[in-house]
Amino acid sequence: MKKQLTFYFVRHGRTVWNEQGLLQGQGDSPLIAEGIEGAMKTGKHLANIPFVAAYSSVLKRAMDTAEYIIGERNIPFFQHKGLNEHSFGSWEGALVSHLRQNEEYQQMTKDPANFQAKSNRGETFGELAKRAMKAIDEIIQIHHSGNILVVSHGHTLHLLLxxxxxxxxxxxxxNPRVTRLANTSISIVRYEQAENESAGRFVLETVNSTAHLSCFRQK
Known part of the structure; x- marks a missing residue:
């Protein structure tokens, strides 16, 4: 095989804004105790996985989650802007319960093909897909084999998976196989590319696993 990688995708831990029902996007808020504990449980669950590298977005909630998962292990840790959450522009920091009454917000959640992000001046799904897949492609170019931890965000990971x-x-x-991702859930994806292939293939093995978080409520 030219390349054989296994990605462990983890959504960041629960944050203050998650708790308050505020839309985060590329805005940021700190992990709450439950988010820290969830990240530590994820790290304990993945303790025997020999990661060759770890990646996160440049947003602090994802970086902190990755660091709690890595713990004391000597795993090279990098940040990539392409793994950032969907930019929601002027909607960031607003109550999701209020935004649900907005026609364009409803379009974002139900009709991504036609969501233009006009009123919030954020990103379209096409723009998100382009930069997130570019980040994954760049990671694939660097590594030839092994396990890779990626800590990112709900919309970004949902779209990537x-x-x-x-x-x-x-x-x-x-896609019925990819559901809304819980905080610190784990999704496992294999990537394989043969020597004579110009592009490889992804195989979803696990999506949104929360068995390691059984003592936590998820919203």
Whole structure:
């Protein structure tokens, strides 16, 4: 095999804004005690996985989650802007319960193909897909084999997992295998590329596993 990688995708731990029902996007808020504990439980669950590298977005909630998972292990840790959460522009920091009444917000959640991010001046799903997949492609170019930890965000990971499974950014929310991801859930994806292939393939093995978080409530 030219390349054989196993990605462990983890959504960041629960934060203050998650608790308050505020939309985060590329805004940020600190992990709460439950988020820290969830990250530490994830680290304990993955303690025997020999990671060759760890990656996170540049947002502090993802970086902190990754550091709690890594713990005392000597794992090279990098940040990549391409793994950042979907930019929601002017909606960031607003109550999700209020935003649900907004027609364009409803379009974002139900009709990603036609969501243009006009009123909030954030990102479209097409823009998110392009930069997130570029980040994954760059990671693949660096590593030839081994296990890689990636800590990112709800919208970004949901879209990536659906793309790996053959969906498009336009119809990714219709993929029944990829559901809304819980905080510090684990999704495992294999990437394989043969010597004579110009591009490889992704295989979803596990999506949104929370067995290691059984003592935590998830919203």
């Amino acid at each position: 659906a793309l790996f499974d053959g969906s498009t950014w336009q119809n990714h929310r219709e």
